[in-house]
Amino acid sequence: MKSHVKTRHEARTKIIKAMAHPSRLFIIEELSKRECCVNELTAMIGADTSTVSKHLSVLKNAGLVADEKRGNSIFYTLRCPCIMDFVTCVEDVLSTNAKEQTKIMRCCKTRK
Amino acid sequence: MKSHVKTRHEARTKIIKAMAHPSRLFIIEELSKRECCVNELTAMIGADTSTVSKHLSVLKNAGLVADEKRGNSIFYTLRCPCIMDFVTCVEDVLSTNAKEQTKIMRCCKTRK
DNA sequence: TGGCTATTTGGCAATATAGCCAAATAGCCA
DNA sequence: TGGCTATTTGGCTATATTGCCAAATAGCCA
Incomplete structure (x- = not known):
């Protein structure tokens, strides 16, 4: 595989991998309806807060979600519907x- | 997360995980143009035949590709364009x- | 049948991912 | 400031994925 083709597929893979987890798919689906803070998502998913936070950081790192701090909470939104x-x-x-x-x-x- | 929601996301995850690899994305792209046999794909990717074969089995297992034996070779096609x-x-x-x-x-x- | 090509399978080591706990960080409000 | 809530980070173990080699399987053709 030529190197630029490989690079292209690696970039795409990063995005797809970020989606490839049940909890993260759930988050994406919820965020497609409305913005949520970590707290809300954690309650819905039923895992440790730190686990959900890490899932969100994976999504953010891939550019799939954006976060905005408001008051005490951080709200996440879907970047590409x-x-x-x-x-x-x-x-x-x-x-x-x-x-x-x-x-x-x-x-x-x-x-x- | 309710159990049926979880099940749904797990099923989706299986499909997405199958796509989440540079070589497999490459295969999907090639197959979207034309059917290929393992041999051809192996040559294009430049990995061990067994490695490519395993990638194909992941894609097949997810239902993303179909295979058909003709003569000595097995031809793979994309199932959902x-x-x-x-x-x-x-x-x-x-x-x-x-x-x-x-x-x-x-x-x-x-x-x- | 025997040799050849094409493909899959088993096994193993290296690496990546997931999820929990504990601890750190950050902002609110009394 | 101190206590509270929300979130992230570090560290650890368990599990999954990857990729190679070697060996097995399957079909072709002389």
Whole structure:
């Protein structure tokens, strides 16, 4: 792989990796609805505050979310709403997979 | 997080994790242009055949690619072309990040 | 069948990621 | 200032991922 192609894919990978965790996907989905502070997200996720804080720092580091300090709290917002379109695509893959499974099962039954 | 929400995000995560590797992103991009066999992809990527094979099995396991044996070779194809739209979105994030960096740099210069 | 090419699998070591606890940091308000 | 709440950071262990080599498997063709 040529070096500039590799670099491009590495940059993309950084963004995608940041999304590749259930809690972080949850955060992205919540932030697509409204801004939240760490506290709120922690309560919703049900993990240690430090864990959620680290997830947020991964997302921030990838440029997926922005943070703004207001008073005592830090509010996070989603920076690129197109991210949610991607989730739609992932759902597409999942439903394609599900259909495939159904087809295989139906086929097995018929042959019994 | 409620259990069904968690399950949903875990399913999505599996798909996204499968994409979260430079070589696998490269494979996805190549397959979006045309079908390829392991051999061709291995040559393009420049890693061990077994490594590329394992990457392909990750993608296949996630339902992102399909394989078909023809003669001596196994040809891989992309199952959900919408995946490439996602890459567009990732590029969006990257360019937003780049603009942000530029803005910060310009700001620093002005203040010198 | 035997040799060849293509691909997958098993095993192992190196590295990265996740999540918890404890401690540090930062801002609010009495 | 001191106590309180919100958040981040450091450190640690457990687990997952990666990539190589070697070996196994599968199909082609002479």
